[in-house]
Amino acid sequence: MSDYRPLTALPPVPGYTTGDVLVLFGELFGRGYANGLVEEAKRLGMTVIGTTVGRRDSDGTLRPLTAEELAEAEALLGASIINIPLEAGFDMETxxxxxxxxxxxxxAKPDEWQQVSFSAEFIAKAQTAGQARFTANVAQLATELERRIPAGANLLFAHTMAGGIPRARFFMPLLNRVFKGTGDKYLPSEPFWQSGVGQLCDASFNEVTADTFRYLLDGTASLRQRVTAGGGKVAYTAYGYHGTGILLNGEYHWQSYTPYLQGFAKMRLEDIAAEARQQGVNATVFNCPEIQTNSSALFLGVELSLYPLLHSVRNAVGADAAPLEQRCAELLQDGTTLAGLLAEADAYLTNPLINDSLEFSGWPQHSTKEQMELMLATSNRLMALHRDQKQLVCAELSRLVFRATGRLIVQGSWSSQKAAVWLNHDLIAQLVADQRGADLLD
Ligand SMILES: NC(=O)c1ccc[n+]([C@@H]2O[C@H](COP(=O)([O-])OP(=O)(O)OC[C@H]3O[C@@H](n4cnc5c(N)ncnc54)[C@H](O)[C@@H]3O)[C@@H](O)[C@H]2O)c1
Known part of the structure; x- marks a missing residue:
């Protein structure tokens, strides 16, 4: 596990320019963190190359995108996609x-989850098969990239993959109980995680969220050597999550969402970047704040720590925060103020029940019933203050965060020196207060 290392100053101005290339290792489905990387790379004149997870036919076969799907995905990305299926994991292997x-x-019946398990031997075999498929496809990707990267260009690989919940209906009611359950429906994360199906999730999360970064690093070693020999720089970034520093009572505090069961895999991701650095490769995990995306939809309450970003921005830019605050205030019901919403979020985030149980060295923490009930009730109450449940203050703030972190990651990758760093609310506020990021408040 890495030490807690927040970036406290904006990264040096990077040397990326027209003709340099960003390769997104993970398909973009809209509304996600990777949008910020794409926006920043294009702003700098870089060429963006996308990838795809591929699709599964009804008989379970993994295949590339059809011509129609490819055209749709490329239109969404605004760039070309290398059509080799990069789905990771082993839940569909036979x-x-x-x-x-x-x-x-x-x-399997969700009620009987404690009795469900798979032999270690079977999981290992499925894992080996999944790895062989994925690494063979990464090798094909590297060959295709060899053709596409212009001589002398700088190359930035951005790993965006995270996931690994085995695709079975069985998990939905269980995970809803772990992440959203209250009263009789509450299922503590610890016994779930220690169970046979919890350990299956652990192996699957490691494979998809973490080990894919290693396969990318290994599979592009010769491409890396060629680019470097031609005078180009090569950098690798990955999105991490390991809690976030936010402004509470006038000071920045590290805090985290509980129970973040992907956290074990996210620490493994940091270890993979550290190993790569020991071999002289510029690889960095950028730990990013909690935002609302397709992937975070299951984690109700994860958005609560996003509200105080409004304090950070106000502190950093003063009255220039007014248009952002105005846009947020307009999303609230009549008679509700942004100040009132922020006061409730602050009260939750400073509540000893939430705060006292968090410790960086013991992360990720398991849930307790009282914490979960407070988190879910607060989340629901704050959502209910909005006019429209589909237009949320946190969506506005998420957009600011993914755009700002995209800029910080692309720019920071150029001269990054550490395997894992944190992009906290103070750095995002510093960016928008600087001429390098003032446009992000629009
Ligand atoms: N949303 C948050 O609060 C948050 C916070 C910090 C870091 N992150 C990280 O940011 C990154 C992007 O996530 P996001 O929240 O924008 O959501 P997202 O759903 O847009 O991105 C998830 C990515 O994972 C890929 N993926 C999922 N399962 C896969 C599989 N089996 N094989 C290959 N690829 C697979 C998807 O294609 C997609 O590119 C992730 O690494 C996530 O952990 C998210």
């Missing part, structure tokens, strides 16, 4: 012709 994990789970 080692020795045995039914896949996803298939076997079709018969």
């Amino acid at each position: 080692p020795d012709g045995q039914p896949s994990i996803a298939e076997q789970l079709k018969k």
Whole structure:
């Protein structure tokens, strides 16, 4: 695990320019963190190359995108996509012709989750098969990139993959109980995580969220050498999450969402970047704030720590924060003020029940019923203050965060020296207060 190292100053101005290339390692589906990287790379004149997870046919076969799907995905990205399916994980693998994990789970009953398990041998075989498929596809990707990267260009690889919940209906009611359950429905994260299905998730999260970064680093080693020999720089970035520093009572405090079960895999991701650095590769995990995206939709309450970003921005830019505050205030119901909303969020975030149980060295913490009930009730109450549940203050703030972090990551990758750094609310506020980021408040 890394030490807590927030970036406290804006990164040096990078040397990326027209003709340099950003490769997104992970498909972009809109509304996600990677939008910020794409926007920044294009702003700097870089060429963006996308990738895809591919699609599964109804018989389970993984395939590239059809011409129509490819055109749609490229239109969304605004750039070309290398059409090689980069789905990671092993839930659909059928080692020795045995039914896949996803298939076997079709018969499992969520109520009997404690009795469901897979032999370590079966998981290992499925994992080996999934790795072989994925790394073979990464090798093809590297060959295609060899053709596309212009001589002398600088190259930035951005890993965006995270996930690994095995694709089976079985998990939905269970995970809803772990992440959204109150009263009788509450399921503590610790026994879930220690169970057979919890350990399956652990292996699957490691594979998708962390080990794919290693496969990228290994699979592009010869491309890296070629680019470097031609005078170009090569950098690798990955999105991490390991809590965030936010402004509470006038000071910045590290805090985190609980229970963040992907956290074990996110620490493994940091370790992979550290190993790469020991071999002289510029690889950095940028730990980013909690925002609302497709991936975070399951984690109700994760958005609560986003509200105080408004304090950070106000502190940094003063009256220039007014248009952002105005846009946020307009989303609230009549009779509700932004100040009132922020006061409730602050009260929650400073509540000893939430605050006292958090410790960086013991992260990620498991849930307690009282914490979960307070978090979910606060989240629901603050959402209910909005005019429209589909237009939220946190969506406005998420946009600011993914755009700002995209800029910080692309620019920071150029001269990054550390395996893991934190992009906290203070740095985002510093960016928008600087001429390098003032436009992000628009
Ligand atoms: N949303 C947050 O609060 C938050 C906070 C910090 C870091 N992050 C990280 O940012 C990154 C982007 O996430 P996001 O929140 O923008 O959501 P997202 O849903 O847009 O991105 C998730 C990415 O993972 C890929 N993916 C999922 N399962 C995969 C699989 N089996 N094989 C290959 N690729 C797979 C998707 O294609 C997508 O590119 C992730 O690494 C996430 O952990 C998110």
